[in-house]
Amino acid sequence: MGMAKTEYFAKRIKTVHEEEGEYRIIEIILPDREAEPLGQDETLEIIGKPHTRVEALDILTGKAKYTGDVMLPGMLYSRLLRSSKARAKITNVDVGKAEEMPGVKAVYVLPKEQVNYQGDIIAAVAAETEDIAEDAMRAIEVDYEELNHVVNVDMAMRSNATQIREGGNLSRPRTSERGSVEEGFSQADKIVEAEYSTQFELHQPLETHGQMVHWKDDEILYYKTTQGVQSARDAIVRELRREYPDENISSNNVRVVTNFFGGGFGSKLGANNFVAVTARLSKITNAPVKMILNRYEESLDTGNRPNSVQKYKIGVKNDGTLTAIELEAHGSGGISSGNDNLTTPTNEMYTCPNTRTTVGSVYINAGNKKPTRAPGYPQAFFGFECLMDEAADAIGMDPLELRKKNYADKSAGGTGRPYTSNGLMQCYEIGAEKIGWSRRNKTPGSDSGVKKRGMGMADLQWGGGGYAGAVIEVDIFKDGTVNVRNGSQDIGTGTKTIMAQVAAEELGLEIKDINVQIGDSNFPPGIQSGGSNTAASVCPAVRNGALEALRKLYPIVASRFNVDPEELESVKGRIQVKDKENIGMYFKEAAALMPENKVMGEGRRAPNPREYAGATFGVHFCEVEVDTETGLVKVLKAAAVHDSGRIINPLTAHNQVVGGVNQAVDYALTAERIMDNYTGCVTNPNLLDYKVITAMDVPEIDVFFVDIVDPYWNNLGMKGLGEPPRIALAAAVANAIYNATGVRFRDIPITPDKILEGLAARKEGGS
Amino acid sequence: MSKSHQKDSGGDNGFSRRSFLKGVGTGVISTAVLPGVVSAGKYAEKIQSPQEWVTSDAITLNVNGENRRVTVESRATLVSVLRNELNLTGTKNGCGTGECGACTVLIDGEPAYSCLTLAMDAVGRKIVTIEGLAENGQLSPVQQAFLEYDGYQCGYCTPGQIMAAEGLLAKNPNPSTEEIKRGMSGNLCRCAAYQHIFISVAEAAKKGGR
Numbered sequence: 001m002g003m004a005k006t007e008y009f010a011k012r013i014k015t016v017h018e019e020e021g022e023y024r025i026i027e028i029i030l031p032d033r034e035a036e037p038l039g040q041d042e043t044l045e046i047i048g049k050p051h052t053r054v055e056a057l058d059i060l061t062g063k064a065k066y067t068g069d070v071m072l073p074g075m076l077y078s079r080l081l082r083s084s085k086a087r088a089k090i091t092n093v094d095v096g097k098a099e100e101m102p103g104v105k106a107v108y109v110l111p112k113e114q115v116n117y118q119g120d121i122i123a124a125v126a127a128e129t130e131d132i133a134e135d136a137m138r139a140i141e142v143d144y145e146e147l148n149h150v151v152n153v154d155m156a157m158r159s160n161a162t163q164i165r166e167g168g169n170l171s172r173p174r175t176s177e178r179g180s181v182e183e184g185f186s187q188a189d190k191i192v193e194a195e196y197s198t199q200f201e202l203h204q205p206l207e208t209h210g211q212m213v214h215w216k217d218d219e220i221l222y223y224k225t226t227q228g229v230q231s232a233r234d235a236i237v238r239e240l241r242r243e244y245p246d247e248n249i250s251s252n253n254v255r256v257v258t259n260f261f262g263g264g265f266g267s268k269l270g271a272n273n274f275v276a277v278t279a280r281l282s283k284i285t286n287a288p289v290k291m292i293l294n295r296y297e298e299s300l301d302t303g304n305r306p307n308s309v310q311k312y313k314i315g316v317k318n319d320g321t322l323t324a325i326e327l328e329a330h331g332s333g334g335i336s337s338g339n340d341n342l343t344t345p346t347n348e349m350y351t352c353p354n355t356r357t358t359v360g361s362v363y364i365n366a367g368n369k370k371p372t373r374a375p376g377y378p379q380a381f382f383g384f385e386c387l388m389d390e391a392a393d394a395i396g397m398d399p400l401e402l403r404k405k406n407y408a409d410k411s412a413g414g415t416g417r418p419y420t421s422n423g424l425m426q427c428y429e430i431g432a433e434k435i436g437w438s439r440r441n442k443t444p445g446s447d448s449g450v451k452k453r454g455m456g457m458a459d460l461q462w463g464g465g466g467y468a469g470a471v472i473e474v475d476i477f478k479d480g481t482v483n484v485r486n487g488s489q490d491i492g493t494g495t496k497t498i499m500a501q502v503a504a505e506e507l508g509l510e511i512k513d514i515n516v517q518i519g520d521s522n523f524p525p526g527i528q529s530g531g532s533n534t535a536a537s538v539c540p541a542v543r544n545g546a547l548e549a550l551r552k553l554y555p556i557v558a559s560r561f562n563v564d565p566e567e568l569e570s571v572k573g574r575i576q577v578k579d580k581e582n583i584g585m586y587f588k589e590a591a592a593l594m595p596e597n598k599v600m601g602e603g604r605r606a607p608n609p610r611e612y613a614g615a616t617f618g619v620h621f622c623e624v625e626v627d628t629e630t631g632l633v634k635v636l637k638a639a640a641v642h643d644s645g646r647i648i649n650p651l652t653a654h655n656q657v658v659g660g661v662n663q664a665v666d667y668a669l670t671a672e673r674i675m676d677n678y679t680g681c682v683t684n685p686n687l688l689d690y691k692v693i694t695a696m697d698v699p700e701i702d703v704f705f706v707d708i709v710d711p712y713w714n715n716l717g718m719k720g721l722g723e724p725p726r727i728a729l730a731a732a733v734a735n736a737i738y739n740a741t742g743v744r745f746r747d748i749p750i751t752p753d754k755i756l757e758g759l760a761a762r763k764e765g766g767s
Numbered sequence: 768m769s770k771s772h773q774k775d776s777g778g779d780n781g782f783s784r785r786s787f788l789k790g791v792g793t794g795v796i797s798t799a800v801l802p803g804v805v806s807a808g809k810y811a812e813k814i815q816s817p818q819e820w821v822t823s824d825a826i827t828l829n830v831n832g833e834n835r836r837v838t839v840e841s842r843a844t845l846v847s848v849l850r851n852e853l854n855l856t857g858t859k860n861g862c863g864t865g866e867c868g869a870c871t872v873l874i875d876g877e878p879a880y881s882c883l884t885l886a887m888d889a890v891g892r893k894i895v896t897i898e899g900l901a902e903n904g905q906l907s908p909v910q911q912a913f914l915e916y917d918g919y920q921c922g923y924c925t926p927g928q929i930m931a932a933e934g935l936l937a938k939n940p941n942p943s944t945e946e947i948k949r950g951m952s953g954n955l956c957r958c959a960a961y962q963h964i965f966i967s968v969a970e971a972a973k974k975g976g977r
Contacts, residue, residue: 062897
């Protein structure tokens with residue numbers, strides 16, 4: 001290791017690191033040796049073929065232990081008492097009755113003078129059973145002195161609004177400009193202006209947030225619902241050090257484990273606001289403490305997708321050339337600072353030299369925002385891709401043609417670095433054919449009858465090509481079996497499976513020979529599962545790790561046959577001289593000859609190329625049916641076509657797209673967190689009134705991947721796929737509703753009341 | 768499956784499923800249900816210690832063909848007993864209020880939300896959980912189809928989905944796509960892998976269902 005370390009230190013470089021739209025400079029270590037890139041025409045045995053999930057048996061038989069399923073001897077159950085007020089001073093918390101209850105082991109009141117949203121944590125209890133913990137939580141008496149609250153974004157922006165925080169309800173807007181929009185608009189034949197708005201969305205994973213914490217003498221162990229075992233570990237260390245300055249709390253004695261994970265969609269990134277309080281209860285009681293949120297808490301205090309209001313102005317020539325785009329937008333992250341990135345479609349999606357964006361954020365008394373599957377993008381692409389539809393209308397052009405006309409082969413709207421690959425043109429062709437684009441109403445609203453059908457489309461773009469930073473340890477044991485270890489985690493997308501595929505391919509073995517171990521913060525440096533980055537970050541490093549392990553095994557075989565180790569390859573369970581099957585031995589035989597009980601290969605991923613920009617692309621088409629009497633919209637069919645580079649596992653990739661499209665259906669039509677202005681409370685903190693898509697609502701979905709292996713981005717030519725399928729469909733649905741009815745709906749979710757109102761307004765002569 | 772009792776409040780929103788169940792469980796405490804919004808303090812004044820009026824009893828549950836003796840409180844839900852007393856954690860608790868279906872088990876062959884079923888009401892009935900499907904390591908046709916057609920993503924709703932599918936196919940061995948959708952509509956999949964779930968159920972039916 002010492003040698004390797006010195007060598008690695010010589011090969012550190014600085015690179016730009018992108019995560020969820022944030023850019024920062026980081027220093028990374030280059031891989032020792034980089035595997036040859038696998039090109040478009042490479043013949044592969046396992047990569048690119050459908051494979052069922054490696055953990056399937058555990059999941060399908062109920063053996064899989066999710067965080068809440070972990071039981072430790074002597075463990076206690078915890079409940080949190082949460083504020084019922086949107087904004088109030090806490091004048092007294094009486095825990096007397098709770099503490100006296102038999103079976104209650106600890107009651108802790110957070111040092112908090114004020115609560116700032118319904119659901120803000122006030123106190124925590126630990127007790128012998130779930131029910132006793134609940135009883136004790138309910139027996140705590142809180143005296144509030146209510147303060148004025150604001151939970152409505154428009155109201156928060158008014159000049160006479162109650163200012164709910166120091167510094168006011170509004171953050172200073174951020175403006176960015178490219179070229180000159182004034183000049184651009186002067187060149188336009190048509191200028192279209194429109195305002196769009198999107199709702200607050202809740203993640204609502206079926207597994208609620210939670211953790212089991214055991215503060216032992218030598219280790220603080222967290223079983224935790226997290227999308228980043230190591231980023232959570234780091235956040236926990238920081239937070240516990242703040243709370244316990246005199247204790248020994250460090251990276252080497254805080255351990256976070258996530259064996260199985262029941263959905264997060266961004267809400268389980270980071271460490272959440274309850275990490276410390278459970279640890280405190282464990283310390284007080286000297287026992288493991290389990291704290292699993294209920295659905296009510298999940299709905300109030302685990303994050304949300306910010307709302308948005310987007311005012312656009314776009315200039316277009318009669319031939320479809322975009323001349324300028326201007327965006328003025330704001331959204332709210334609740335009580336937390338910051339807002340989502342709403343500028344990508346304006347600045348990146350199409351060739352346009354002149355853009356200006358101004359984005360501000362608004363504070364209200366509601367739970368914090370959290371990254372939500374493609375943070376910012378479903379909002380922004382809803383607005384922008386509807387705007388494109390309106391621009392096409394204004395110049396009498398097919399909306400698909402307008403997009404093709406403005407295809408960008410370079411980033412920054414055609415002004416930046418060239419993309420490593422951009423398969424949008426192929427996506428358009430496939431999608432249009434699959435949905436039957438030529439069948440759509442040439443005149444919007446011309447479909448006769450009570451139920452009107454229409455078609456719409458929308459583009460999408462996302463980063464998600466992964467980045468350097470993960471280190472994969474590939475162990476080959478003396479019996480020929482293999483462990484692949486990394487401190488990433490599988491959030492349900494099939495990360496473990498594709499890691500096994502890549503390792504098996506590289507080692508010339510079968511998937512059953514590979515044991516992928518992830519989900520433990522003590523494992524080698526991993527990636528947090530966010531931004532569609534995990535797959536394309538870890539898989540290229542798995543290849544390098546496997547090669548590194550083989551390089552330690554090859555000399556043993558080479559000496560037997562008197563050949564150079566560089567001449568060897570490992571294919572179909574054999575280590576042999578390249579293309580000479582007769583000179584070599586079985587992999588297992590070679591492993592058995594190892595002097596030590598295993599060899600370890602350490603694999604890193606090369607940084608993304610600097611001279612190119614990388615992005616995933618796609619287009620969603622859909623057909624809807626609008627019942628003009630009831631206002632109900634049914635998405636009948638969707639065609640989702642994606643350029644995500646090489647697809648490692650078509651089975652799980654298909655599933656990923658299906659899920660994203662389905663989720664976008666409820667975003668477009670039904671799902672919205674609704675708050676009551678008067679009480680400041682969420683009116684639908686449950687899965688009955690917060691309307692997610694159900695089995696009865698799903699469209700028929702055709703999923704396609706364009707067959708493009710990215711030539712430069714990483715050694716597998718792969719890109720991400722988690723967020724892309726969530727981005728475009730809401731706009732496609734709104735555009736299809738316009739095509740069906742001739743009425744524009746610019747505010748999602750497009751619920752039946754809005755449909756009926758819009759149709760009625762058109763009858764009266766407006767639009 | 769019933770979708771009534773949907774309100775589950777955190778601290779003090781008065782009427783809650785839990786307090787409702789307490790009432791049902793003991794049979795006499797209907798006054799414990801306080802309609803309207805009251806504060807935690809008032810709630811606590813009314814019921815000094817809920818444990819005083821919650822009774823415990825030893826009961827026998829027939830789970831996956833085995834009789835299991837457990838001592839439970841009258842208010843204990845089946846999902847809580849399965850998970851916390853019998854360590855059968857394959858059955859998940861996604862909402863606790865009959866909205867999501869993650870806790871679906873078979874009771875006398877019918878899919879039921881175990882979060883809306885009192886453990887005491889399950890006495891004398893045959894309960895099958897996800898752990899009881901595979902025989903000698905051999906997956907049931909439904910489990911096998913979910914495996915092959917990737918009928919899940921994160922897998923959290925999956926035990927419930929599988930139990931619902933088992934119940935559906937027991938009643939209707941050859942369901943149409945529409946019947947599959949309807950049969951599975953009491954179970955949410957937030958990863959929204961629905962099309963993969965439907966095809967899994969359809970393929971299981973082709974292979975003889977259960």
